[in-house]
Amino acid sequence: MKNWKMRSAIMVIVLVTTLIGIGALFLMASSRNQKALSESTSDNMATYLTAQANTIENFVTEKENNLKLFGKSYDVRRVLLNEKDAQAQEQAQKYTMEYYNSLDNWEGLYIGNWDTTVLTYQNPEMIGKTLRDGERLEELRNAMLDAQSGVYDAGIIVSPGTGKLCLSMYAPIYDQNENPIGYVGGGVFSAQLEEVLSNLKISGMENTQFYMVNTQTKMNLINPDEKLLATESEDPILLDVIDRANEHPKTKTGHFTTDGKFVQYVNMAGRSWVLVLVCDAKEAYRASNQIVAQLAACCVAAYLLIGILSFVSITRCTRPLGFVERAIVRLGNLDLTKSRELDRYLGHKNxxxxxxxxxxxxxxxxxxxxxxxxxxxxxxxxxxxxxxxxxxxxxxxxxxxxxxxxxxxxxxxxxxxxxxxxxxxxxxxxxxxxxxxxxxxxxxxxxxxxxxxxxxxxxxxxxxxxxxxxxxxxxxxxxxxxxxxxxxxxxxxxxxxxxxxxxxxxxxxxxxxxxxxxxxxxxxxxxxxxxxxxxxxxxxxxxxxxxxxxxxxxxxxxxxxxxxxxxxxxxxxxxxxxxxxxxxxxxxxxxxxxxxxxxxxxxxxxxxxxxxxxxxxxxxxxxxxxxxxxxxxxxxxxxxxxxxxxxxxxxxxxxxxxxxxxxxxxxxxxxxxxxxxxxxx
Structure with a gap:
């Protein structure tokens, strides 16, 4: 580089410096843009999932309130305290049928004693059957007693009465001494919940898929594949979500990218449920990639423009140095001829x-x-x-x-x-x-x-x-x-x-x-x-x-x-x-x-x-x-x-x-x- 003309050296320095500067600016801007869009996409999806979770929460809360309201009836407590009283049982059955008929899209509604023996049911054939015993009975009892909302949501299960998938709920009934004497149970068809969720779509991300799993049992509560409902999840993505939710139970939302998939989840910690949204990462970052491409085009155009302007400016500014160089070379060759090229610069202060x-x-x-x-x-x-x-x-x-x-x-x-x-x-x-x-x-x-x-x-x-x-x-x-x-x-x-x-x-x-x-x-x-x-x-x-x-x-x-x-x-x-x-x-x-x-x-x-x-x-x-x-x-x-x-x-x-x-x-x-x-x- 020491044998280069000053004009060429300055031009190379300007071009290399500009390239480094624009490259660093592009990388910084694209990185920040990628990060901002990623955070924006994550925030949007988190907001969307939060809305979905709120929808599910409202839906479940409404059904829980319906079940708790059913359990507060005098007829329910009466029949649980007097299982042998035929009149009390008849009145409770009548109340059960009336209340069931007032509900919409419920799979079933019943009253059971503390041993899970059915006392009333909208389907009379189920009366007198014991639904659980042994360890399963103890698990159900403990779960009902630990439910903070007063209702234990067992998740989506196959109804023993209809054989259909439904959201199973249990609410314990206590006597005057706060001792459990029985419970009321009911099930809501899961199709109604899926119908509510299907009405919510993300613009520009039509290929998104929604999942909901139980973080304790790993059971699929909502899954695009109906065959996997009410089964233990084996999907690596869902298992990863479950692990993250269990490791950070206080974290409400989270997201990560794996195998080209963008995953956003909302932890419904009060119910041990997690709502998951999975979409293609390219689709999620499509807008970001378009902006990066536009930014790259702008950087290339700016680099070319700066290069052209630098070439013109440097050529114009260093032109007088060529006159000076030729004049010095002539003096070095003992040529005392006067150059008109330098006449215009005589007397200048530069x-x-x-x-x-x-x-x-x-x-x-x-x-x-x-x-x-x-x-x-x-x-x-x-x-x-x-x-x-x-x-x-x-x-x-x-x-x-x-x-x-x-x-x-x-x-x-x-x-x-x-x-x-x-x-x-x-x-x-x-x-x-x-x-x-x-x-x-x-x-x-x-x-x-x-x-x-x-x-x-x-x-x-x-x-x-x-x-x-x-x-x-x-x-x-x-x-x-x-x-x-x-x-x-x-x-x-x-x-x-x-x-x-x-x-x-x-x-x-x-x-x-x-x-x-x-x-x-x-x-x-x-x-x-x-x-x-x-x-x-x-x-x-x-x-x-x-x-x-x-x-x-x-x-x-x-x-x-x-x-x-x-x-x-x-x-x-x-x-x-x-x-x-x-x-x-x-x-x-x-x-x-x-x-x-x-x-x-x-x-x-x-x-x-x-x-x-x-x-x-x-x-x-x-x-x-x-x-x-x-x-x-x-x-x-x-x-x-x-x-x-x-x-x-x-x-x-x-x-x-x-x-x-x-x-x-x-x-x-x-x-x-x-x-x-x-x-x-």
Whole structure:
């Protein structure tokens, strides 16, 4: 991810964060919706079952009240106290038949003594029969005595009189001392109860099934399968309900899901009955699943919309960074062309505007530096060419001076020969006067030429020396200005330091956010991912700033090298070339002085020759003087030859210096050529 474009990295972070957020929101919403609908469905079913239980309770209570009202009759207590009284039995039978006929949908109604012997019955054939004995008799007695409502509901049983299923009820009868003397019993056909329950339906859940079981005997009281009525339940679901009801007898309602079935039950604890509703779980949660599907579709649409908006926004916001990147790459490639892409951002106060201003200042500074270096190179090149040209002229002058000096040496040797001949052949002096005069005249002319040449050499060397000093001073000024401008680039290093500081603070913020996300646990996982990506983004920003700082460091090193190079060049010109010019100028002055002296000697020789005829008699005395003058001239010519050789060496050194300057200028021009000329793009 560290090699990705910033735009792609931000887009991936936004999409992943949005996906995590929307996914977490969807899971949370669907979970809460599922839970809310489950609770709502359970509450609705519990309400429905409670209504059913109330219906059953009202139905049974009504029948119990009918039975208790029947047992409160004087005829009932009379016949129980006087079983042998035929009149009492007849009256009780008559009352039983009348009361039975006033009831609706009762299977039977009778009076029995405490031993369950039937005393009256709407079916006379049952009179005198004993219904229970032994343990079953004791169980019935205990159950009647324990019944809190005064009526014991035995549940749905098969009537011994009709063989049909009915709700069997027993109400004990007490004497004045509250001792049981018998009971009244009756049965209500269960079909009437089922008919009442069948009228209640749940909208949208037509496949629901109702059950009612006795939690003590596990007997099926209501069951869709009539064959299972009044039998012990073996259904795992009903057995599970019975166990739950017995474990929590004070819990009125409950629900659970098993084997794809949703089970809701209501505990009728006062009667040891539990009313059960069983339906398909998919049918119960159909509305919830539809809402979850709609929520999922909304989340997908929202994710796509956020992705599109994020792509458009990020593309638009990061577009200026592409311009900045291309501008920095061009500067890194030493391309100083100005980009129109960044013109619109110049002067803005945002990050892109600040970078655009700094890049433009850097480009202008580099362009000015390149211009100054170019001007300096041209100036040094011109100076080198001037030095080379002047050195060539100086070399020519030295060559001419050397030739003249050689001629002068030859003339002096000839003079020495003449002096020797004068010693030997004084008689030939008159004949040789014209020749000597001619030679002296030539010497005078050559001396004048030598004097003129020395003057030119002195003038040229002085002008070259002064020009070199001015050029060196001007170049030093230009180099100092260029170095000052180059050191102004330190603002970029400061800006890079600021960027790295911001990246470090962002990284610290990401670390703190990760710590807080870790403290938040599961709820902070999404935020932890965002914090981690922000940390990665801060790391990428720091690496980018480090690379920019490296580039700036390389530029500063190159600038430092160029400045050192110019400093060395200027020092060389001041310390080596200028003193050499000064020495050469001094030698030229000496040559001029020697040429002047030589001319003076030749003039003296001319004067001597002019006086030669007058002082011919003194020739012998002057011969020694002439010999001495000739020797002095020979030594002077030797000095001139030596100094001319030194001047030749200085000239060669100056040529080497000019060539070295030319090579330095060529190297500098190669560096300048690496920068692209400014043009609009």
């Amino acid at each position: 990050e892109v505007g600040i970078l655009a201003d700094k890049i433009e200042k850097l480009r202008q500074a580099l362009a000015e530096i390149v211009g100054v270096l170019n001007d300096c190179s041209e100036s040094v090149n011109v100076s080198s060419q001037s030095i080379h040209s002047n050195t060539g002229e100086l070399s020519d002058y030295i060559t001419d001076n050397m030739a003249t000096t050689q001629q002068l040496a030859a003339g002096i040797e000839s003079t020495n020969g003449i002096v020797s001949d004068l010693n030997e052949k004084v008689e030939h002096i008159n004949n040789m006067l014209e020749t000597v005069a001619s030679l002296i005249q030539d010497g005078a002319e050559k001396s004048q030429e030598l004097l003129d040449s020395s003057s030119n050499i002195e003038k040229t060397s002085k002008e070259s020396y002064e020009s070199s000093l001015v050029s060196i001073k001007r170049n030093r000024t230009h180099i100092q200005e260029a170095t000052s401008k180059l050191r102004g680039l330190s603002e970029i290093n400061s800006l890079v330091a600021d960027i790295m500081g911001v990246a470090e603070e962002t990284n610290l913020l990401s670390l703190n956010a990760s710590i807080e996300a870790a403290r938040a646990g599961e709820a902070g996982k999404g935020f932890a991912v965002v914090a981690s990506e922000i940390g990665n983004l801060a790391k990428d920003s720091s690496e980018t700033a480090s690379r920019i700082d490296g580039i700036c460091g390389n530029v500063n090193e190159n600038i430092s090298d160029v400045a050192d190079c110019f400093t060395q060049l200027t020092d060389y010109l001041e310390q080596d070339v200028a003193p050499a010019f000064s020495a050469f100028n001094h030698i030229s002055e000496e040559n001029k002085q020697m040429a002047t002296d030589l001319k003076s000697v030749i003039v003296q020789m001319q004067e001597t020759l002019q006086e030669f005829g007058v002082f011919l008699n003194n020739v012998t005395r002057q011969m020694s003087n002439i010999q001495q003058a000739s020797e002095q001239n020979e030594r002077g010519v030797g000095d001139i030859v030596n100094k001319t050789s030194s001047a030749t060496l200085v000239s060669e050194q100056m040529i080497n210096v000019a060539n070295s300057n030319k090579e330095s200028v060529e190297k500098l021009m190669k560096i300048i050529d690496q920068f692209t000329e400014e043009k609009q793009v």
